[in-house]
Amino acid sequence: MTDFTIAEDFPRSEIEFDARFSNPDACYAYLFQLKWPDGFACQRCGHDQYWFSSRKLYICTSCQFQNSITAGTIMDSSKKPITYWFKAMWWFTTRKSGINAVNLKELLGFGSYGTAWTWLQKLRRCTIRDRREKLSGRVEVDEFFIGAARSGKRGRGAEGKTIVAVAVER
Structure with a gap:
């Protein structure tokens, strides 16, 4: 990972x-x-000169393309x-x-x-990475239930609760 x-x-x-x-x-x-860690580069033509508009746009001085941050x-x-x-x-x-x-x-x-x-x-x-790898090595898993307090059975058998499972690679 x-x-x-x-x-x-x-x-x-x-x-x-x-x-x-x-x-x-x-x-x-x-x-x-x-x-632009190495300085501005127009996404259309690659030119490195721009002027900054009042609408927060970086406008290329070569092709006039409006680059938005x-x-x-x-x-x-x-x-x-x-x-x-x-x-x-x-x-x-x-x-x-x-x-x-x-x-x-x-x-x-x-x-x-x-x-x-x-x-x-x-x-x-x-927070979701596309094409993420499967978890490997040491993986910790836990589960819990979410839901409002209701009368009746408590814990795992409680009706109307939503189970949440979580896994993390250490």
């Missing part, structure tokens, strides 16, 4: 995160570095500020107990539960 490591100084706390990504310019600069990402065509996306990603990846749509709606001040739910679905889809 491929090892995934963070190759940079990842914020260790929410305070560090906020200091680093509290404004849109910092977020866009971070995405620019990820997309968020194109092809879960943030593509979003009307919400990029800082909201970064904060949602931070909470999604660092909260031990996870985050649900109701929490995200309240934390970001969304007017719609549907928006928060859609964002979380997009984030969850990002």
